Amino acid sequence: MSNKLSHSFYKSNNILQSAKNLLGKVLCTKINNQFTSGKIIEVEAYLGSNDRASHSYNNKKTQRTAPMFASGGISYVYLCYGIHHLFNVVVGEKNNPCAILIRGLEPVDGVNIMLKRRNLNNLKNELTNGPGKLTQALGITTQINKKSLLGNKIWIEDYNLHVIKKDILSSSRIGVDYAGDDAKLPYRFYINNNKWVSK
């Protein structure tokens, strides 16, 4: 049986709800035949054309942002600071360019593979407690940009891990000072008291 999140999950236009729903789900990759996964602990929602913090603000469609304009259910991976690959889940209907950035993961499968990719010797929070760290750990690069999340390279599973509603906290998003008033919006969601939340 498969617990893979299906098409319908990604088509919703209620992006904030979708972002919260991703908490507790398990992000999986199979890169170079190596399976790794982690439970989603922290996310940020980017609400598209009206959100100044979003790459797709003002319907700015370029080669880079094109994946956001596609129908939900694909990856949006881009390079940040020339070094870090950041992974987003594209959600919403076609031409509603929204995405959810994954910022923190609790390692589940393939910890040894992740440690190796991160050049670490033992399990500690810096393995996956940041958007650039977790992509490195899961082997996510722009090579898997614009890929279906229903395929066999990258996907998300629902293991029915219960996240208590009151344990979901929100805050403003990180590193979006350029967004004016929109920088203050409480579109970052994370699980309370969890060591895998970014610093």
Next chain:
DNA sequence: CCAGGGATGGACT
């Protein structure tokens, strides 16, 4: 073609 930017990380105290 190239100037400028960027949803950060890690080294250090």
Next chain:
DNA sequence: GTCCATCCCTGGT
């Protein structure tokens, strides 16, 4: 906790 190097790629020309 604080500070700052990062460097590839994008997009406008």
